[in-house]
Amino acid sequence: MATAMTPAVSGAKAGFWIRVVAYIIDAIILGIVTSVVAALFRGNTSARGGIQLVLGIIYFVYFWSAMGPWPGQTPGMKILNLRVVRTDGSNLDLVQGLLRYVGLIISFLVIFIGVIWVAFDPNKQGWHDKIAGTYVVKTV
Numbered sequence: 001m002a003t004a005m006t007p008a009v010s011g012a013k014a015g016f017w018i019r020v021v022a023y024i025i026d027a028i029i030l031g032i033v034t035s036v037v038a039a040l041f042r043g044n045t046s047a048r049g050g051i052q053l054v055l056g057i058i059y060f061v062y063f064w065s066a067m068g069p070w071p072g073q074t075p076g077m078k079i080l081n082l083r084v085v086r087t088d089g090s091n092l093d094l095v096q097g098l099l100r101y102v103g104l105i106i107s108f109l110v111i112f113i114g115v116i117w118v119a120f121d122p123n124k125q126g127w128h129d130k131i132a133g134t135y136v137v138k139t140v
Contacts, residue, residue, distance in 0.1 A: 011137035011138045011139060012138045013124040013136065014124060015118070016119035016124075018080055018082065019136055021080060022074065022079070022082055024076070025075065025076030025080075026075060026077075029059075029075055030052075030055060030056060034051055057098070059074070060100075064084050064101075065092050065093055065096070070083075071083075071091045071092075072085055072092060081139045081140070082137070083137055083138075084134050084135070084137075085134060085136075085137060086134055092132070092134065096132050096134070097132075100128050100129070100131070100132035100134055102131070103127055103129075104126075104128040106128070107127045114126050114127030123135065124136070
């Protein structure tokens with residue numbers, strides 16, 4: 001039985017560099033999708049920023065939540081056998097996925113300190129993980 005001091009998370013927590021690679025894979029996929037959708041707006045550059053934000057929210061929240069085809073895994077995470085879970089080991093719902101995404105934006109805005117935090121945190125949590133109460137773990 002898990003207590004507040006001992007989270008019920010199976011699998012080793014994923015470190016900084018493997019998470020960076022997973023994010024790069026996802027960013028490439030999202031960039032391609034965003035370019036295609038933006039092309040439909042005939043290159044309207046003012047709309048592109050909004051399109052990127054909306055597609056980013058949809059992409060990450062959907063895949064991080066239990067609604068995605070691989071609960072807790074974006075395509076980049078699936079390729080590298082990583083999964084985001086709540087600190088009790090359960091799947092994220094849409095609200096937690098959205099909270100984690102907002103935390104990720106905050107983590108990027110402060111000159112990436114929030115994501116670099118993963119490299120130094122004993123639980124390998126970035127600020128976005130701490131905000132949403134999540135871990136990224138390795139799967140088998």
